[in-house]
Amino acid sequence: MLKINKASFSDFLTDVMRYNELVAPVMTDNSRFETIKDVSKIDIRIHAYFPAKKFFFKKCQTLFTYYDGKIKVPEIELDKNQRIMIGLKRCDLNSIKRQDIMFLQETKDPYYQEERERTLLIGYHCSEPYDDYCFCSSMDLGDFYDLMLYEKDDAYLVEIGSDKGRGFVDRYRKYFWDTDLYIRPHERRTETRLHLNKREISGLRNNPEWKKEISKCFSCAACVTLCPSCYCFDLYEETNAKLDKVQKKRNWASCQLTCFTKVAGNHVFRETREDRFKHRIFHQIKYFKQKHGMNLCTGCGRCIRGCPTKINWVDMLNRM
Amino acid sequence: MPRTKRVEPEKEIKPCNPYLPKLYKILKYNKESSDCFLIRLDYKGSYEPGQFFQVSLPGIGEAPISVASYSSTHLDLNIREVGNVTKAAAKLKKGDTLYLRGPYGKGYPMEKLFGKNLLIIGGGSGVAPLKGVLSYIDKHKDAYGNVEMFFGFRAPEDILFKEDVKQWKSKHNLHLSVDKNPSKKKISCDVCFVTNIVEKAKLNPENQAVFMCGPPVMMKILLGILKNKGFQDNQIYLSTERMMQCAMGVCGHCMIHGKYTCLDGPVFRYDEIKDYTYD
Secondary structure (H helix, E strand, O other): OOEEEEEEEEEHHHHHHEEEEEEEEEOOOOEEEEEOOOOOOEEOOOOOOOOOOHHOOOOOEEEEEOOOOOOOOOOOOOOOOOOEEEEEHHHHHHHHHHHHHHHHHHHHHHHHHHHHHOOEEEEEOOOOOOOOOOOOOOOOOOOOOOOEEEOOEEEEEEEEHHHHHHHHHHHOOEHHHHHEOOOOHHOOOOOOOOOOOOOOOOOOOOOHHHHHOOOOEEEHHHHHHHHHOOOOOEEEEOOOOOOOEEEEEEOOOOOOOHHHEEOOOOOOOOOHHHHHHHHHHHHHHHHHHHHHOOOOOOOOOOOHOOOOOOOOOHHHHHHH | OOOOOOOOOOOOOOOOOOOOOOEEEEEEEEOOOOOOOEEOOOOOOOOOOOEEEEEEEEOOOOEEEEEEEOOOOEEEEEEEOHHHHHHOOOOOOOEEEEEEEEEEEOOOOOOOOOOEEEEEEHHHHHHHHHHHHHHHHHHOOHHOOEEEEEEEEHHHHHHHHHHHHHHHHHEEEEEEEOOOOOOOOOOEEEEEOHHHHHHHHHOOOOOOOEEEEOHHHHHHHHHHHHHHOOOOHEEEEEEOOOOOOOOOOOOOOOOOOEEEHHHOEEEHHHHHHHHOOOO
């Protein structure tokens, strides 16, 4: 087993930052993943309020440009630095896996692939749940990382999860020490206080419990924006003032908004808030599983934490 | 010392970009009715009836349009002016160009149904994808049994593909109806809803497959009528309409109960989506 001493951790990060783009959770106005300029700001224990998906599946991505009668695709930069992402929690890592399924397996999305391939994922294991909204221990999360850090006394034990991770360790070998310490099975688990008991929800669509919670929903779409797994998007076009250049763009979309299912002629398929809310929950814990064998939801709790009325759909399903 | 050399990405990522449309020329433009027009494009790839293409006009947007032909030399698209893209496309003319990407989706399972009698029901611009089906049938003459068709339009002026209709009348069993005849034109078809003529017709569900495409109201009524006539849900194939953007099964807009209309549809066998009407 390898370890990194906490005393040299900051030196290690400074060294990493010198030749790579380093992304880590920081506390600014709110907690988020950011490209780091000052290593002292990093706190890898933070379960960021905002997810890390913006680094791969960008909030706004220009796909191509119509200009001068031709289509121009933005150059894919090959000399971009490698990006090291540190402090991803197990829920974050698993949602990256789910986005990989959609953008690399279901389709080959070159924009996502470019960002994803240059990124090395270093996880941080939460020994305690971050707060009462986390429910990852009920979501059957798998191991998905290049490196994983487990806190142990004055060091981080390092588990290697891929060849990419091994290569990275070789490159920074002087910070990694061999150790006899190991991770016990119970140390790999985080027991969250919130727990989703209901696994099969097909028969619950008409349960009266929905109405109570949905009556609190504003359709503000915070849940979807904060979800690290949600991958739906809008395609649209933007024209410049001279009307000679049109950019085809991709934006995050939300199934909680009426425009999401609006077709030409202004018909909306999921017109009621109830239908839209149910659609989100069913997609998260049923539809995706039917097709890919795993829940889309990874139990990070961001949708409840960020909800202005704190709609706790996990509790709601448990009550049914 | 750690090696200072930066690690380059292993392979160059220059893949086929699935978002990029290609430019095609309009070979023919034909105004079919007051709000429908048919364009023929020099698309030479393969596609199946029931599939669709994303038609794209720079600066305006993209719209999914189903194919109305079956040919290896051209592609027909019948477009109804309802949204931004289709209204702009109506202003195109012969010789202009158009961006396309596709074909996408699952069409009618034509090969699977070899040997069956076909019942084809269409309403309004829903006849367009069925025109593709009929071209397919023409090219595979002996593959199918009896072909019975019921097409309904709003008014005599709205009847699409008038030339084809004449041919279909001679080749197959075509029943035509118009909802109303305000101009009191002399016409050779019933003045009633298409659902009425289907209801009156004598239909034998045995060894039969039903294709239908049209307004949701029409399909809903027809499903009831066909059920009464003894048709099973797994005999009926219908074309669904949803907001489709990426057309590759990712963007999520067209999802019906976990199924992507653009990937698993737009043609569904009724028993596959029967319980999902609320979605």
